Structure formats: structure tokens, C-alpha cells
Amino acid sequence: xxxxxxxxxxxxxxxxxxxxxxxxxxxxxxxxxxxxxxxxxxxxxxxxxxxxxxxxxxxxxxxxxxxxxxxxxxxxxxxxxxxxxxxxxxxxxxxxxxxxxxxxxxxxxxxxxxxxxxxxxxxxxxxxxxxxxxxxxxxxxxxxxxxxxxxxxxxxxxxxxxxxxxxxxxxxxxxxxxxxxxxxxxxxxxxxxxxxxxxxxxxxxxxxxxxxxxxxxxxxxxxxxxxxxxxxxxxxxxxxxxxxxxxxxxxxxxxxxxxxxxxxxxxxxxxxxxxxxxxxxxxxxxxxxxxxxxxxxxxxxxxxxxxxxxxxxxxxxxxxxxxxxxxxxxxxxxxxxxxxxxxxxxxxxxxxxxxxxxxxxxxxxxxxxxxxxxxxxxxxxxxxxxxxxxxxxxxxxxxxxxxxxxxxxxxxxxxxxxxxxxxxxxxxxxxxxxxxxxxxxxxxxxxxxxxxxxxxxxxxxxxxxxxxxxxxxxxxxxxxxxxxxxxxxxxxxxxxxxxxx
Numbered sequence: 001x002x003x004x005x006x007x008x009x010x011x012x013x014x015x016x017x018x019x020x021x022x023x024x025x026x027x028x029x030x031x032x033x034x035x036x037x038x039x040x041x042x043x044x045x046x047x048x049x050x051x052x053x054x055x056x057x058x059x060x061x062x063x064x065x066x067x068x069x070x071x072x073x074x075x076x077x078x079x080x081x082x083x084x085x086x087x088x089x090x091x092x093x094x095x096x097x098x099x100x101x102x103x104x105x106x107x108x109x110x111x112x113x114x115x116x117x118x119x120x121x122x123x124x125x126x127x128x129x130x131x132x133x134x135x136x137x138x139x140x141x142x143x144x145x146x147x148x149x150x151x152x153x154x155x156x157x158x159x160x161x162x163x164x165x166x167x168x169x170x171x172x173x174x175x176x177x178x179x180x181x182x183x184x185x186x187x188x189x190x191x192x193x194x195x196x197x198x199x200x201x202x203x204x205x206x207x208x209x210x211x212x213x214x215x216x217x218x219x220x221x222x223x224x225x226x227x228x229x230x231x232x233x234x235x236x237x238x239x240x241x242x243x244x245x246x247x248x249x250x251x252x253x254x255x256x257x258x259x260x261x262x263x264x265x266x267x268x269x270x271x272x273x274x275x276x277x278x279x280x281x282x283x284x285x286x287x288x289x290x291x292x293x294x295x296x297x298x299x300x301x302x303x304x305x306x307x308x309x310x311x312x313x314x315x316x317x318x319x320x321x322x323x324x325x326x327x328x329x330x331x332x333x334x335x336x337x338x339x340x341x342x343x344x345x346x347x348x349x350x351x352x353x354x355x356x357x358x359x360x361x362x363x364x365x366x367x368x369x370x371x372x373x374x375x376x377x378x379x380x381x382x383x384x385x386x387x388x389x390x391x392x393x394x395x396x397x398x399x400x401x402x403x404x405x406x407x408x409x410x411x412x413x414x415x416x417x418x419x420x421x422x423x424x425x426x427x428x429x430x431x432x433x434x435x436x437x438x439x440x441x442x443x444x445x446x447x448x449x450x451x452x453x454x455x456x457x458x459x460x461x462x463x464x465x466x467x468x469x470x471x472x473x474x475x476x477x478x479x480x481x482x483x484x485x486x487x488x489x490x491x492x493x494x495x496x497x498x499x500x501x
Contacts, residue, residue: 098228099291105226109234111287112219113241115177118184118277119216120418121245123157124356126150126328126453127335128250129204132257132266134336137195144457145197147332151453152205154328158446160213162304165221165439169432170296173218173288180214181281187211188274192267215281217439218288224426224434225291231426232375236367236419243363243415246356249273254349292432307440312428312491317444319484323383323417324448326477329470330394330410331355332453333460334403337467343400354404355411362415367423374500375423376489382416383485387478389413395471428492452477 099105133146164176187208194200219238227234256264256272264272308314331352338348370378389409397403422438429437459469493499 098226100227100230104289105234107287108222108226108289109238111284112223112238114280115215115219115284115288116239116241117245118280119157119212120239120242121249122212122273123154124242124246124331124359125249125253125352126154126332127352128253130332131335133200136266138197138200141197142457142461143333143336144454144461147453147457149197149200149205150332151328151450152201153209155446155450156206156209157213157216158324158442158449160210161217161439161442161446163299163439164214164217165436166297166299166303167214168218168221168290168439169436170294172290172294173222174285176214176218177281177285177288180211180216180218181278181285183211184208184215184281185211185274185278188270188277192270192274215284217442219284220422221434221438222288222290224422224438225431230371232367232370232420232423233364234367235423236364239415239419240360240363242418243356243360246359247353250352250356251349295432303436304440304443307433307437308444310428312488313425313437313441315484315488315491316424316428317441319383319481319488320421320441320445321448322477322481322484323386324445325452326390326448326474327386327414327417328449328452329456329474330390330407330414333456333467333470334407338400338403340465341398341403343403347400351403351407355407355414358408358411359415359418362412363419366416367419370420370423372500375420375427376485376492376501379417379420379424380482380485380489382413382420383478383482386410386413386417387475387482390471390478391475395468395475448477 129150130143130146133149134141134143138146167176187203187206187210190203191200191208194203220235223234223238224231253269253273255261256269257266308317334351334355335348338351339345366378366382389406393402393406393409397406421441425438425441426434456470456473459473460467463469489501493501
């Protein structure tokens with residue numbers, strides 16, 4: 001249809017907008033004025049073969065206003081700033097092109113929920129593994145040495161995102177989900193046969209975790225491609241699967257292993273978990289898909305480095321690393337510490353399930369609030385709250401009530417951090433680069449998860465079994481994480497505390 005000139009737009013904006021909306025199903029020819037306002041991405045095909053994505057169906061001013069409102073693009077303060085704002089990596093595709101709902105989109109969330117139940121849900125059980133190994137087959141090893149098994153498990157799962165992010169961008173989620181399911185279940189079966197330290201490292205920490213990582217990262221990136229305005233809420237709902245896994249699996253495993261309850265034994269307990277995961281991940285294989293077509297490209301290491309050259313991304317990743325450095329310490333050591341403080345062993349069995357049950361709310365509620373108040377704003381509140389709870393409650397807490405209160409509050413805040421992390425990365429990323437940028441973020445923060453628990457175990461050993469040093473280390477990592485996130489927010493919105501970012 002004919003395009004109005006810039007002067008016509010200013011004189012008769014109402015008629016122009018009406019004409020634009022009437023032509024949303026028609027391809028608009030680009031003009032010189034368009035290229036100076038937004039990127040020259042007019043239309044692309046999606047993986048839904050009966051639908052063609054309408055990129056930028058609204059006038060540029062409407063698109064820019066919507067993206068500024070959600071914090072996905074910087075505010076253009078002057079006319080001359082429009083081009084810079086819209087050409088930044090965060091702009092990507094028009095917000096109106098994201099379904100933000102519908103059957104297909106919510107089926108992706110369902111499949112992602114199943115995948116997160118099986119992958120990160122088992123990570124939330126690290127305390128169960130730590131306690132069993134120290135009392136059973138690895139009783140001759142120190143807590144710091146045993147913690148390398150679960151730390152490497154978390155590291156492999158999150159670091160694998162750097163590899164799987166590129167595979168996802170090139171081939172889509174289906175190969176990752178199918179291959180990851182096979183490798184993950186195989187690794188768990190091998191774990192059920194392990195009796196030696198090195199065997200647990202190979203089976204649980206390496207093989208099972210790499211398969212888990214493939215399914216985890218494929219699901220995470222896929223959900224982001226279907227949601228824009230509701231992205232944090234959708235991710236929060238999906239990630240709540242890991243919280244429910246962290247509730248069900250510790251109780252299930254503890255009762256099956258305990259010789260005084262079911263006495264199934266560790267090998268068949270792990271096999272039962274593997275069969276459960278096989279069924280749930282099969283659902284994921286059939287429901288998780290990307291909205292965008294694959295874009296096969298070779299693996300170029302420089303792209304990962306270039307991702308971190310973006311100051312906004314670098315600050316975000318540093319904040320994530322510091323939080324991850326301390327986040328898993330309560331999950332790993334709370335059971336052991338509570339037992340040493342004299343808590344009833346029956347009650348200690350439910351500490352991790354309580355923490356993970358509350359984190360279900362922590363992964364959903366902050367996501368919903370973040371879509372309205374700003375994702376950076378809510379994330380900073382979450383991290384500050386985590387630091388306060390750790391330093392102000394975990395350290396002085398000695399009674400059972402205080403320990404349980406800490407478990408509840410930290411479970412909520414840590415759940416919020418997990419759900420909001422991918423949403424923050426997606427907010428400052430081109431939709432076509434979400435896979436590699438999310439993978440890079442997880443790869444860097446994985447080193448925090450890898451080294452945090454062994455360092456904490458060494459601190460406890462150096463202090464003769466006291467946990468004060470561990471608790472201080474945990475709390476201070478969150479304080480430093482807050483500093484990085486505050487600087488990152490300042491780069492996007494300055495000192496305006498009312499800005500939705």
C-alpha cells in the first residue's frame with residue numbers, strides 16, 4: 001500500500017495508524033525512512049508452516065514504545081537516538097510477533113516443565129546424595145572431596161549450555177531432547193551400578209549431567225522464543241518443575257534408600273528415578289519446539305567471547321557467577337549441619353523438600369511481578385533478600401524453628417533467581433542469539449557451582465567442623481552479586497528507581 005511521508009505522518013497520525021492496522025496482513029514495502037528507524041527485518045518464516053510471522057506489523061513508534069515499556073530496548077531520548085536504540089542487540093523482532101500464549105506455546109511450557117523436573121529437579125537433591133555418600137560407600141572421603149561429585153554434576157549441566165546453545169541455534173531443540181534423554185537415562189543407570197569414587201564421577205557427574213544439560217538448555221531456550229511480555233511468567237512456571245522435582249525426589253529417594261522404611265537400596269532407587277525421567281522426558285520430546293527456524297552455522301569460539309564483550313551481558317554474567325558461587329551451599333550442607341546441631345533426623349529429611357516446595361512459589365510469583373515491575377528490579381530485590389536471609393538468619397540460627405525459617409525464605413529467594421536469570425539474558429539479547437547467549441551465561445556461572453561447595457567444605461574442615469566461615473562465604477557472594485546487578489541496571493536506566501527495567 002502507499003506509504004505516507006514523514007510530514008504526512010505528523011499531520012494526520014490517526015488516519016495513518018488506522019491504515020497501518022488495516023494492512024497488518026499485507027507485506028509492507030520498506031522505504032528509506034524505515035531503515036533509519038528500525039532494522040531491515042520485515043518478515044521471516046517460523047517453524048509453524050501454516051503461519052507466517054509478521055515482523056513489525058505496527059508503526060515503528062508503537063513498536064519502540066512497547067519495547068521500552070517492557071525494558072527490552074533502551075529509551076530513545078532524542079530523535080537522533082532512535083536509530084541507535086533500535087539497532088541495539090536487544091531489539092531483535094517485534095514484540096507483537098510473539099504469540100505470548102495459545103495451545104502450542106503453553107505445550108512448550110508443559111514440555112519444559114517436565115524437562116526441568118528431571119534435570120534441575122535432581123540437582124536440587126544434592127544434599128541427599130552428599131549425605132548418603134558420606135554415610136555409605138564413600139565414608140572414607142571428606143565432605144569436600146565428596147562434594148566434587150555433586151559440584152561437577154551441576155557444572156557439567158550448566159557449562160554444557162555453551163555447547164548446546166550453538167546446537168540449538170543450528171538444529172533446534174528436538175535433537176538435543178532426544179539425544180539428551182538417551183544419554184541422561186544411560187548415565188543414571190550407570191550411577192546405580194557405581195560403588196567407587198571415580199565411578200560416581202564418571203556416571204553421575206559427567207555422563208548423566210551432559211545428557212541432562214542438553215534437555216535443560218533446549219527447553220529453556222525454546223520457551224523464550226514463544227513469549228515476550230509474559231516471558232518471565234512463562235519461564236517461572238516452567239522452572240517450577242525443578243522445584244516440584246526437588247520436593248518429590250528427596251522424599252522418594254530417602255524413603256526408598258532408608259533400611260528402616262522401604263529398604264529398596266540405592267541402586268534400585270536410582271533406576272526407579274531413571275524410569276520416571278524417561279517417561280517425563282518423552283513428553284518433552286513431543287511438545288518442546290522452537291518458534292524460529294534452525295540456522296545451521298559452524299561452532300565459532302569467538303562468538304562466545306564476543307557475547308561477553310557486551311558490557312551489559314558481562315555485568316549480568318558476573319552477577320550470576322557470584323550468586324551461583326554461594327547458592328548451592330545451603331542445598332548441599334543444610335542437612336549435615338542440622339544433624340550436627342541436634343535436629344531430629346526425621347525432620348532433617350524434609351528440609352530439602354521444604355526448601356524446594358517454597359521455591360515453587362519463588363519461581364512463579366517473582367516472574368509474574370517482574371513482567372510488570374521490571375525484571376532487573378525484581379532480580380535485585382531477590383538477590384538482596386537472599387543476602388539478608390543468609391547473613392541475618394542462617395548465621396545466628398541455632399534452633400529448629402530458625403533453621404526451618406531460613407530454609408523457607410532462602411528457598412523462595414533462590415527460586416526467584418533461577419527463574420529470572422534466563423529472562424534477563426533474553427531481555428538484552430536478539431531473539432536469534434538467545435541460545436548462544438544463554439548458554440554462555442550458564443557456562444560462566446557453572447564455575448561458581450563447580451567450586452563453591454568444595455571451597456565451603458574446605459572452609460568447614462579448616463575451622464574444625466564449624467559452619468560460620470561457610471555461611472559468611474555464602475552471604476558475601478550474594479552481596480557482591482548485588483553490586484554487579486546494580487551496575488548493570490544503572491547502564492540501562494541510570495539512577496531512576498521508578499524506571500521499569
